[in-house]
Amino acid sequence: MAETTLNPASTAELEAERVFLAEAKAALARMHQEVEERDVPLIGGEDNDERFTNEANERAKKMRTQALLDLPDVPLFFGLLDYEVGTIEDLDQIHIGRRHVHDGSGVPLVIDWRAPVSVPFYRATRSDRQRLVLRRRYGFSDHAELTGFEDESLIGAVETDQADAFLRAEIERPRTGPMRDIVATIQPEQDDLVRAALHPSVCVQGAPGTGKTAVGLHRVAYLLYTERERLSRGGVVIVGPNRSFLSYIRKVLPALGEVDVRQITIDELISQPATAVDDAEAARLKSDARMALVLRRALWSHIGVPAEGILYSKGSQRYRVHDYELAEIVSALRESTRYAPGRDALAQRVAHAVLVQMERRGESPDDRVQNAVARSKPVKALLDAVWPKVVPEQVLHRLLSDADFLSQCAGEEFTAAECAALLWQKPARSWKSAKWSAADTLLLDELNDLIERDSGSLGHLVLDEAQDLSAMQLRALSRRCRTGSATVLGDLAQATTPWAAGSWAQVLAHLEKPDAVIAELDRGFRVPEQIIDFAAKLLPQIAPTLGTPTGVRTIADALTVIATDDQTFTETLITSCRAALTTEGSVALIAADDRVTTLYDALLAAGLKPALLGATEDEMDTTRLVCVPATLAKGLEFDSVIVAEPSEIVAAEPRGLQRLYVVLTRAVSSLRVVHATPLPESLG
Numbered sequence: 156m157a158e159t160t161l162n163p164a165s166t167a168e169l170e171a172e173r174v175f176l177a178e179a180k181a182a183l184a185r186m187h188q189e190v191e192e193r194d195v196p197l198i199g200g201e202d203n204d205e206r207f208t209n210e211a212n213e214r215a216k217k218m219r220t221q222a223l224l225d226l227p228d229v230p231l232f233f234g235l236l237d238y239e240v241g242t243i244e245d246l247d248q249i250h251i252g253r254r255h256v257h258d259g260s261g262v263p264l265v266i267d268w269r270a271p272v273s274v275p276f277y278r279a280t281r282s283d284r285q286r287l288v289l290r291r292r293y294g295f296s297d298h299a300e301l302t303g304f305e306d307e308s309l310i311g312a313v314e315t316d317q318a319d320a321f322l323r324a325e326i327e328r329p330r331t332g333p334m335r336d337i338v339a340t341i342q343p344e345q346d347d348l349v350r351a352a353l354h355p356s357v358c359v360q361g362a363p364g365t366g367k368t369a370v371g372l373h374r375v376a377y378l379l380y381t382e383r384e385r386l387s388r389g390g391v392v393i394v395g396p397n398r399s400f401l402s403y404i405r406k407v408l409p410a411l412g413e414v415d416v417r418q419i420t421i422d423e424l425i426s427q428p429a430t431a432v433d434d435a436e437a438a439r440l441k442s443d444a445r446m447a448l449v450l451r452r453a454l455w456s457h458i459g460v461p462a463e464g465i466l467y468s469k470g471s472q473r474y475r476v477h478d479y480e481l482a483e484i485v486s487a488l489r490e491s492t493r494y495a496p497g498r499d500a501l502a503q504r505v506a507h508a509v510l511v512q513m514e515r516r517g518e519s520p521d522d523r524v525q526n527a528v529a530r531s532k533p534v535k536a537l538l539d540a541v542w543p544k545v546v547p548e549q550v551l552h553r554l555l556s557d558a559d560f561l562s563q564c565a566g567e568e569f570t571a572a573e574c575a576a577l578l579w580q581k582p583a584r585s586w587k588s589a590k591w592s593a594a595d596t597l598l599l600d601e602l603n604d605l606i607e608r609d610s611g612s613l614g615h616l617v618l619d620e621a622q623d624l625s626a627m628q629l630r631a632l633s634r635r636c637r638t639g640s641a642t643v644l645g646d647l648a649q650a651t652t653p654w655a656a657g658s659w660a661q662v663l664a665h666l667e668k669p670d671a672v673i674a675e676l677d678r679g680f681r682v683p684e685q686i687i688d689f690a691a692k693l694l695p696q697i698a699p700t701l702g703t704p705t706g707v708r709t710i711a712d713a714l715t716v717i718a719t720d721d722q723t724f725t726e727t728l729i730t731s732c733r734a735a736l737t738t739e740g741s742v743a744l745i746a747a748d749d750r751v752t753t754l755y756d757a758l759l760a761a762g763l764k765p766a767l768l769g770a771t772e773d774e775m776d777t778t779r780l781v782c783v784p785a786t787l788a789k790g791l792e793f794d795s796v797i798v799a800e801p802s803e804i805v806a807a808e809p810r811g812l813q814r815l816y817v818v819l820t821r822a823v824s825s826l827r828v829v830h831a832t833p834l835p836e837s838l839g
């Protein structure tokens with residue numbers, strides 16, 4: 156919480172609040188202890204079900220105990236609502252906090268921010284008081300000591316700007332370590348999204364720093380509160396762009412009492428570890444939605460036309476199913492089901508045709524006879540000939556190494572040049588020895604689903620930085636969340652991958668959530684106005700259809716652009732880092748990936764003790780000054796940012812201007828741009 160100035164007149168009240176805080180902490184400690192001491196019922200027996208139930212009970216207890224831990228730097232409550240008398244039974248005042256705390260006899264001491272009764276904390280205004288008389292916001296030190304509070308009366312005609320001042324203080328509180336929750340200052344437009352129902356899915360387009368990540372994380376906490384049972388079956392997964400980002404956000408949900416949410420990268424969720432690398436064009440083509448159709452054709456092309464009928468013998472009896480009958484069965488089954496169950500169904504249908512003949516001859520065969528026919532030699536030979544068993548690797552290996560097969564499956568979808576780019580230069584001898592790239596593993600995933608339906612279904616999926624996902628990634632995600640819902644977060648202007656879908660409608664179509672509600676956030680909380688205006692000069696080039704974001708804060712001298720030359724360039728950066736370190740909070744030096752290690756070495760040599768982001772994942776926890784490769788900057792933020800040589804960042808990749816837009820929008824308080832070569836024209 157922000158450190159608020161103490162109002163001397165309220166010292167006694169502050170003391171009373173401190174006593175109440177101590178009481179609430181003691182009550183939470185008691186709740187924690189009770190759960191810890193509670194025995195987990197053990198079911199006797201050793202079969203799988205019993206073991207599973209015992210393990211699930213043990214795990215539930217562990218989660219509950221963790222969720223009730225009083226985290227040392229996380230204040231137990233952050234607000235108080237004073238309701239009109241009689242609004243809530245037996246209580247006129249309620250403290251709002253990150254979790255529910257009761258006194259042991261059922262009387263609530265702290266009410267969870269997610270409870271309906273807490274909503275006016277975020278929504279009430281003087282014109283719509285929602286029966287509130289007063290709203291109090293507390294200030295805490297970094298170690299969760301109560302330092303003050305501010306009261307906002309809801310009675311009277313004129314709105315005050317107290318809430319804005321509190322929000323500003325909270326945003327500008329210097330950053331140390333990972334991202335914090337925003338539960339005390341969620342804004343009404345954010346609250347709408349946080350508290351939106353589980354279905355339909357929600358998609359949020361938002362400029363940098365509008366709180367998309369924060370909204371996504373708080374929404375997960377909210378949904379786990381309102382839909383815990385439903386979500387516990389499939390689970391909730393948050394997908395982020397890389398490990399540094401996930402490390403940055405990892406403490407938000409635990410601070411909100413939610414300890415059982417998987418936070419993983421897209422590759423960890425949907426790809427096998429890659430053992431090969433594609434060139435840029437092949438990677439782009441393999442990520443394209445057209446591949447889905449090509450794979451479908453490739454798989455189903457394995458089905459043949461029966462060349463002859465089959466003869467099934469039992470004792471002295473012979474039963475014949477003619478080739479034209481078999482062809483009819485195969486054609487009816489083709490693409491009406493997935494490939495592997497289709498093969499099983501073919502065996503059963505052929506066996507059924509034999510059974511019909513048996514019945515006609517006066518026999519009365521049962522299911523066992525049908526199964527025996529389905530497993531018989533002639534039927535098996537038929538299956539191997541017209542509906543062979545295949546594995547995904549086999550199909551993809553053939554597709555990427557056999558030019559004729561690829562061109563036949565590609566049809567009109569890909570040009571000859573595109574097919575040539577897709578083909579392997581040096582194909583592996585067999586599918587068993589083939590090496591697969593990251594894009595290939597998604598193609599294998601798609602094939603796997605065409606062969607045998609993937610049954611996994613997540614309860615809820617949060618996709619952060621979703622503008623960067625390819626069609627094939629989105630399709631793979633969609634398969635894992637067939638019946639669940641999704642929260643899709645991103646900014647089309649920050650799309651840096653060559654395969655980015657380009658519109659939210661497309662993203663949602665690939666994700667198979669076309670009914671998702673698309674919302675926009677346009678108030679930038681992170682980045683001061685001068686900086687966002689500077690970065691927004693790139694928008695006409697990179698995202699002409701998007702509106703210009705607004706910054707909710709202005710800070711004098713927030714932006715400095717320094718022109719240097721080759722001789723003074725590094726020295727200027729070092730001086731800039733030194734200057735930034737004299738203020739509080741985190742500092743980042745962001746440069747093109749190829750340049751960043753050299754600059755890191757230069758800062759080290761100058762005695763500045765920087766860390767290099769990406770080396771160990773938790774650099775931002777321990778070091779104030781971090782050197783950040785431009786490609787890892789997405790989603791992160793720092794109090795002060797120094798950007799080295801924008802033109803190099805732009806030149807490093809096809810969507811370099813978008814990357815620069817990301818890099819320029821990471822600063823909370825100050826941005827220095829240092830360049831020895833001219834800035835990109837639009838920034839000039």
Ligand SMILES: Nc1ncnc2c1ncn2[C@@H]1O[C@H](COP(=O)(O)OP(=O)(O)OP(=O)(O)O)[C@@H](O)[C@H]1O
Nearest residue numbers: 337340341342363364365366367368369680681790
């Ligand atoms: N309501 C709020 N109260 C306090 N801080 C907020 C609020 N909303 C956003 N912030 C702060 O603004 C910063 C940006 O938030 P967040 O990272 O969620 O934005 P984003 O839209 O995901 O940005 P980007 O597109 O750049 O990744 C964070 O420090 C966050 O804590």
